[in-house]
Amino acid sequence: MNFREMRRRRQQLSDEESIAILRNGTSGTLGLLGDNGYPYTVPLSYVYADGCIYFHSALAGHKVDAIRACDKASFCVVAQDAVQPKEYTTYFRSVIAFGRIHIIDDEQEKLKTARMLGNRYNPGDDESLQKELEKGLSRMQMLRFDIEHLTGKEAIELVRHNESKE
Template identity: 55%
Template sequence: MFREMRRKKQILSLEESIAVLNNGTSGVLAVSGDNDYPYAVPLSYVYHDSKIFFHSSKTGYKLDAIARNNKVSFCVIDQDNVVPEEYTTYFRSVIVFGKARILEDEVEKRSALEILAARYSPDHEQGRLQEIDDLFKPVCVVELAIEYMSGKEAIELVRKKQGQNN
């Protein structure tokens, strides 16, 4: 159903791909936008239990697009080092594909918000719980259930890892 990566030597393992998602703080959500144009929007997120969670206002372009077509992709760039003298970039990134849904159940929504808030304010539990209480009604939370994940890194990084393992 999903295309296999052409450059198989550059594939990240599942564990490495999950590490990229866990380390990242922002990614780009791509949805099917108006008039068949793709729409990609950067946003903060959290990866948890094979899902991506993000929050939003209750109205807007991305939510309209998700309502029309819940199939989305999400990309996180972990490393992007330009090496001018080699005419290349040492990169590491992950893209996921899955289905997005708005969390309507209050228990699910609160749980996702707590996970998201803990990711960005790990040392401020009381403050983040108060913020969730204050903004619970007007905020929307979206869950992206991952169906396929693909990570890739520059061949130079692959070679460097192989050299360290020898």
Template identity: 50%
Template sequence: MFYRMRRSVQQLSAEETEAVLMRGSAGVLALTGDKAFPYAVPISYVYDGDHIYFHSAVEGHKLDAIRRNPNASFAVIDQDEVIPEKYTTAYRSVIAFGSIRIIENDAEKRAAARRLAVKYAPENTEAQHSEMIDRTWERFCILQMSIAHMTGKEGRVLTERRG
């Protein structure tokens, strides 16, 4: 069902792949858009080791696409150093494939919103996180991506640098 990486020497280990997801701050979520056009949207996220969580407005293109087809891919670029003299880049990235659901349960939604708040405002107190979540509660929804397949890859330059 999922392609095997052709250049397996460049494939990141499962631990390295997860580390990229943990330290990333944004990625591109790809969905099936209107009239079979792909719809890819840059988005903030949090990865908890099992799922990837996103926040969204309560209506719009993204939610319409998910309701029609919950299958998605999500890509995070960890490094992208252009090396002009070699006409290449030193890159590291992850792509995850899975299915997205809209979290309806308030306790689940609050827990995922808290994960996002802690990731993006780690210096804030628990009370500040709760206040922000409460203030915006009716204006956002939380999406959960269950991962079916995930791979990480680095460019040849980084593989060679590692030895």
């Protein structure tokens, strides 16, 4: 599949920088095709691993219905958003992933990804995580977003600042 190239290529982040934003971020906005053809976006916590983004979800709801109807999705993470009032701009860094999102049906994969997510937000507390998974795993979905295209961008002012340091 061909994805649109960034218009302002000078501001494009490298793949490594974009992946670093995904690795370090803690939340982003998932974009789906919602009811009646309207875009549906929802902020979510996530974990990035091996070219995929993982989320948890309730068993039912708008998000799950949208995923079942259309697996195409996007996910945006904003790493920096520093408002510069006197310049009428923001110094931003962000990434957008495009791909396909799936409900994980395999119980072993579901457990593995739930552990990844739990360890991401509460590292080093395996006992508490185990109790939480025993209590709640049956009442949650795990979702896998397979990235097909990833693009990152930063404000031109940050590009210029980095170029001046070289």
